[in-house]
Amino acid sequence: xxxxxxxxxxxxxxxxxxxxxxxxxxxxxxxxxxxxxxxxxxxxxxxxxxxxxxxxxxxxxxxxxxxxxxxxxxxxxxxxxxxxxxxxxxxxxxxxxxxxxxxxxxxxxxxxxxxxxxxxxxxxxxxxxxxxxxxxxxxxxxxxxxxxxxxxxxxxxxxxxxxxxxxxxxxxxxxxxxxxxxxxxxxxxxxxxxxxxxxxxxxxxxxxxxxxxxxxxxxxxxxxxxxxxxxxxxxxxxxxxxxxxxxxxxxxxxxxxxxxxxxxxxxxxxxxxxxxxxxxxxxxxxxxxxxxxxxxxxxxxxxxxxxxxxxxxxxxxxxxxxxxxxxxxxxxxxxxxxxxxxxxxxxxxxxxxxxxxxxxxxxxx
Numbered sequence: 327x328x329x330x331x332x333x334x335x336x337x338x339x340x341x342x343x344x345x346x347x348x349x350x351x352x353x354x355x356x357x358x359x360x361x362x363x364x365x366x367x368x369x370x371x372x373x374x375x376x377x378x379x380x381x382x383x384x385x386x387x388x389x390x391x392x393x394x395x396x397x398x399x400x401x402x403x404x405x406x407x408x409x410x411x412x413x414x415x416x417x418x419x420x421x422x423x424x425x426x427x428x429x430x431x432x433x434x435x436x437x438x439x440x441x442x443x444x445x446x447x448x449x450x451x452x453x454x455x456x457x458x459x460x461x462x463x464x465x466x467x468x469x470x471x472x473x474x475x476x477x478x479x480x481x482x483x484x485x486x487x488x489x490x491x492x493x494x495x496x497x498x499x500x501x502x503x504x505x506x507x508x509x510x511x512x513x514x515x516x517x518x519x520x521x522x523x524x525x526x527x528x529x530x531x532x533x534x535x536x537x538x539x540x541x542x543x544x545x546x547x548x549x550x551x552x553x554x555x556x557x558x559x560x561x562x563x564x565x566x567x568x569x570x571x572x573x574x575x576x577x578x579x580x581x582x583x584x585x586x587x588x589x590x591x592x593x594x595x596x597x598x599x600x601x602x603x604x605x606x607x608x609x610x611x612x613x614x615x616x617x618x619x620x621x622x623x624x625x626x627x628x629x630x631x632x633x634x635x636x637x638x639x640x641x642x643x644x645x646x647x648x649x650x651x652x653x654x655x656x657x658x659x660x661x662x663x664x665x666x667x668x669x670x671x672x673x674x675x676x677x678x679x680x681x682x683x684x685x686x687x688x689x690x691x
Contacts, residue, residue: 345382345385348464349378349379349381353374353375357374373425377418377421377425380421380422381454384418385414385465387414388410388414388458388462392407392410392462392465392466407459407466408459410462411459411461415453415454415456415457415458415459416451418454418458419450419453422450422454504592504596505535508527508562511527511565511566512527512531515527523565526565527565530558530561530562531562533558534555534558534561534562537555537558538589546585546586546587546588546685547586548585548687549582549583549584549616550577550582550583551588552588553575553577553614553616555588555589556592556595559595559596560573563599567604567609570603570608570610571599571609571610571612572609572610572611573611573613576613576615577615577617578616578617578618580617581616581617581623582616583686584623584684584686585685585686586623586682587655587659590625590652590655590656591614591625594652595612595614595627596648597648597649598612598627598629598631598676601629601631601632601634602675602676605631605632606631606632610629610630610675611629611630612627612628612629613626613627613628613629618684621683622681622684623681623682623683623685624679624680624681625679625680626677626678626679627678628671628675628676629671629675629677630671630674630675631674631675631676632674632675633676634668649668649678652678652680656680656682660682660683663683664680664681665680665681666680
């Protein structure tokens with residue numbers, strides 16, 4: 327079955343398949359019509375396939391003509407289709423009449439005696455012309471449909487590439503910012519001749535960068551994997567802030583296998599470190615939680631820093647690139663099926679709540 331569908335993707339196979347089905351349908355319809363009105367003469371089993379084959383050959387000539395005139399104006403093309411269909415119908419009827427009267431000589435005598443030969447030929451030409459017109463209409467209709475589908479596929483591919491590029495840009499634009507801060511901290515440690523700590527920080531940085539490079543930003547990871555990546559990042563920040571940075575993780579067992587965008591939480595935690603921990607002499611606490619509720623995955627990142635001035639759940643000013651980045655990534659990935667809300671931590675600080683559809687590994691479409 328799949329091989330047949332693959333073949334039909336090829337326009338040449340599709341054309342011949344439709345030709346065969348269409349003319350076979352004409353033969354069957356004509357045969358059943360004769361059968362309905364009376365007994366079918368023996369020679370009809372030879373006559374119908376023969377004239378159908380001739381009709382098919384004539385439509386091949388029409389196909390070549392239509393290809394040649396494809397870029398004509400619509401009025402000229404319409405006139406050409408009508409004339410070509412009439413001439414093809416006329417030729418087909420002439421061939422049909424010659425074969426018919428040879429196969430059924432008694433019918434010719436009957437038509438000559440009753441004077442119906444000319445009328446029968448005219449009536450048959452009109453009928454044949456309509457068959458050719460219908461074939462022409464189907465040819466152009468199917469061809470335009472296929473061209474429209476090809477254009478749609480190209481547009482979808484372009485949109486998919488743009489979507490992928492946008493996600494990758496959103497994901498990777500944060501790395502230089504984080505890398506700058508980390509290298510600056512390592513440089514400070516070296517200047518202070520704290521080589522052991524500098525070496526530890528370089529090692530942890532290499533582990534984190536290896537993880538980010540090994541993960542495709544277009545793929546989703548489990549919450550457990552995301553938390554592990556977050557711990558790699560925080561191992562570096564712990565070197566910088568030591569006891570000034572306190573961490574709390576609260577991940578429900580049911581949420582650990584849920585899927586989420588890779589490294590989604592890292593820029594949010596980085597934002598909290600920059601605006602909450604680094605701004606305070608005593609440092610502060612960052613809490614990360616994940617739970618499942620009502621068929622959705624709920625994520626939260628909260629800090630107890632000075633917080634932000636919020637206007638309808640959005641920062642009126644400041645907040646860093648991390649918040650904008652995360653909001654855009656979620657919009658690109660889930661559209662309207664997500665929320666990204668900011669609120670004030672009690673008694674002070676910033677809380678970020680994220681809601682995305684619940685997905686499990688192996689259930690993605």
